[in-house]
Structure formats: structure tokens, C-alpha cells
Amino acid sequence: MHVDQLDAAQRAQALAQAESDYHALLAQGLSLDLTRGKPSAEQANLSNALDGILDGNYFAQDGTDVRNYGGIDGLPEAKALFAQVLQVPADEMLIGGNASLTLMYQVIDFALRFGFHKAWNTGDSTPKFLCPVPGYDRHFSICEYLGIEMVTLPMLDDGPDMDVAEALVQELDNVCGIWCVPRFSNPTGCVYSEATLARLAALPKLAKSDFLIMYDNAYAVHALTADAPALGNIREHAIAAGTLDNIVQFGSTSKITFAGAGVAFLSTSKSNLAAFKKYLGFQTIGPDKVNQLRHVAFFKDHSGLMAHMDRHADIMKPRFDAVLSTLEAQLGGTGMGTWISPEGGYFVSFETRPGLAKAVIQLASDAGIKLTPAGATFPYGNDPQDSNIRIAPSFPSIADVQATMDAFVVCVRLATLRSLAK
Ligand SMILES: Cc1ncc(COP(=O)(O)O)c(C=O)c1O
Incomplete structure (x- = not known):
């Protein structure tokens, strides 16, 4: 009762x-x-066969010896595999290390200092980010640590309240981006609807500032049942809205293979990728391509992953x-x-x-x-x-x-x- x-x-x-x-x-x-x-x-036991799977064959399809330095944006075959998780073309992918959170931190750091178009940390007012709530605490910690003010907006059953998001980006100065977990959101579990995706992709056009959609698709393939709701394709909406440069999508195999030893990836426009690769090049001579090749050998293709x-x-x-x-x-x-x-x-x-x-x-x-x-x-x-x-x-x-x-x-x-x- x-x-x-x-x-x-x-x-x-x-x-x-x-x-x-x-x-x-x-x-x-x-x-x-x-x-x-x-x-x-x-x-984790489901992926134990990763161990030793290369069996001495350290060569990628193009002959690259994956044990050595280089390949800042990852192996082509890893791009092809994980592009299907994000529903994007392989040439808009970058494959990183073991944590998508690192890539997210680096993208925000890059945007603050240098910017995909112009740096956020210039003018007088503090950069702000829209944070649908409840949300993922580590997204919020990145903002807090890097001095970005967080502005909350309610989470509805089909994604963030886009009426509020649209009003906020037009009202407030220096709103530079939004966090999104579009499929099986952390923690509400909701899946963004097609209408939400369309409005989200158009948000950068309404914003007063250079605006970035941090599209963290951490649970892209993590359905509990075969008929769980699918997620639409944000890239197609972004192309229609002319905002492909304002979106970075993320994913990883942390909850597919090993949470501490998986493969993380991102996707964005080719011009953004070029700028971000340059930034990464000062931090590393290349990612762990051995692990990338192991993952390709383990899954073979998208249907193996599914x-x-x-x-x-x-x-x-x-x-x-x-x-x-x-x-x-x-x-x-x-x-x-x-x-x-x-x-x-x-x-x-x-x-x-x-x-x-x-x-x-x-x-x-x-x-x-x-x-x-x-x-x-x-x-x-x-x-x-x-x-x-x-x-x-x-x-x-x-x-x-x-x-x-x-x-x-x-x-x-x-x-x-x-x-x-x-
Ligand atoms: C929404 C979301 N994004 C990212 C992560 C962490 O991903 P990674 O292990 O690739 O850094 C988590 C982990 O809980 C998460 O819930």
C-alpha cells in the first residue's frame, strides 16, 4: 500500500x-x-585468452612490429574494430591506452589550453560545463580539478532535459561543453532518444562559446538483453547540424575485457584528430599496440565482440x-x-x-x-x-x-x- x-x-x-x-x-x-x-x-575470466594469444606473432596487418615505438593514433585494425562500437568510420578513430578517462582528461586539458578551435581558458569568466544529473562522478572530478564550473541539468528518461540545456547555453557566458553517457547512462541506465540526439548535436550552434560534446559511450555494447534499446547515431545528426568538430566520442574495453588492461578509443572529426595527435605526441611516442593487437586477435571482428x-x-x-x-x-x-x-x-x-x-x-x-x-x-x-x-x-x-x-x-x-x- x-x-x-x-x-x-x-x-x-x-x-x-x-x-x-x-x-x-x-x-x-x-x-x-x-x-x-x-x-x-x-x-574478467571471459577474456583470459588474451594472455598469450599473439603466440609470438607481433606483426600488424601492415607489417608494423607492434612491440616497437610509434603509431600515435593506434593500429588500423584496432580502429576498424572499435569504430563499429561507436558507429563511425575507422579514419575518424584514435586508439589509446587502457583508460578512456585518460583520453577525456586529455581532451579537456587540450581544449582549455589550446582548443580545437580556440582555447577555453582565455576571457574573464570561468569556463562552464553542463552536467546532467545524476551522472558519473569522475567526469565531475575532471571538471573540478581543471577549474571548470559545473552547471547541472536534470536527466530525463530519454536523456538530458534539452529544454534546460538549450536555455542554459544561450543564457550563460562561457558554457564550453556537456558530459553525456548516451547508452545505459551512469547511473540512471537511460538511453538517449533520437530526438535528444538531434537536439544535442545542434547544441553547439546555440552556444555562445566554442562548445564540445563529451560523448562518453562507455556502455555502447553493454546490453542485458537482445531487445534492449539501441542508440541512434550522433555522428549523422552532427553532420546534418554541421557540428562534427564539436563532438568527441569515447569508449573502451574496460568493461568488455579487462578493466585495468583494456583498450580505450575516441572518435572525432579529422581536423580535431590531427590537432589532438599533435598534443599527444608530446606525451608519448605511441600507445600499447601489443595490447591493441591482442584485442583484435581475441575478438576477430564486431560479431565476435558482440x-x-x-x-x-x-x-x-x-x-x-x-x-x-x-x-x-x-x-x-x-x-x-x-x-x-x-x-x-x-x-x-x-x-x-x-x-x-x-x-x-x-x-x-x-x-x-x-x-x-x-x-x-x-x-x-x-x-x-x-x-x-x-x-x-x-x-x-x-x-x-x-x-x-x-x-x-x-x-x-x-x-x-x-x-x-x-
Ligand atoms: C560512464 C563511464 N565512463 C568511463 C568509465 C571509465 O572508463 P575507462 O576505464 O575506459 O577509463 C566508467 C567507469 O565506470 C564509466 O562509468
């Missing part, structure tokens, strides 16, 4: 039940952790099912929280009633359950509504995910009923 429809006696009874359930939880002495948005060892992702889905789906079925069974229709059921990615994003996220997380912590700190999904760690909690079910065993969720719903019930009793 919806909590707002309970009369005083029913509410008191529900609170007493929640208190007693919570005491039972405390007595269990649990030690569980639902904070880690990283693949499990079982998932078949591999099906094996990930087999491991991930029961964990997501445990989260979602517990939320639905215990909190569905109670008005104690909302969530969307993601069809891919790594997270479930839970919204408590306003002002209760910290209380839920504290109750869970006291019962031995680690949840991502409240506010972590917001710039400066500040969730003004204090309502968002990011649930990351990939790493623990299914049994631990289930035990954590059973405890989580008790904490939500208790925090909600306590707040209503005040």
Missing part, C-alpha cells in the same frame, strides 16, 4: 515492523558492498534481476522510492523521497552494508534533493547482491517511516 494512504495506526504499525526488521538485520552482522561499479572476476558481450550479459542479468525484483516486490507501489529498470550498463539508480538518501546510506552502513556515498553522483558531491543512491550490482556474487538488496529495502522502509513519524 502507498505510504501516503496509511492512517496513523497503520503507519505506526509499519514503523514498528521496520524497526524490528532493522534490528534483525543488525543482528546478522553483515559485511556487504554494493559500491563497486567494476566487473567481477567471473567477467558474442562476447552476450556472455557478459549472462553473468550480469541475474544480478540486475535480483536488484529489480527485490525493489519491485518490497517497494513497488509504496511511494518510498522510484527507479528505472535499466536494460544494460552497470547501475540501478534509486531515488528516495527527498531528503532521505543520506539517512538510508547511514542505516545501511550501520548494518554493515556499504553503499555509494550520497551526493557522489552530483557535481561537488552535493545532491540538493538528497535522494539519489547508486546501486552497483556487478561485482558481488548473486547471493550477496540479493542479501544486500534485502537489507537495502529494510533501510529505505525504516528511513521513510521514521521521517513520516516526525
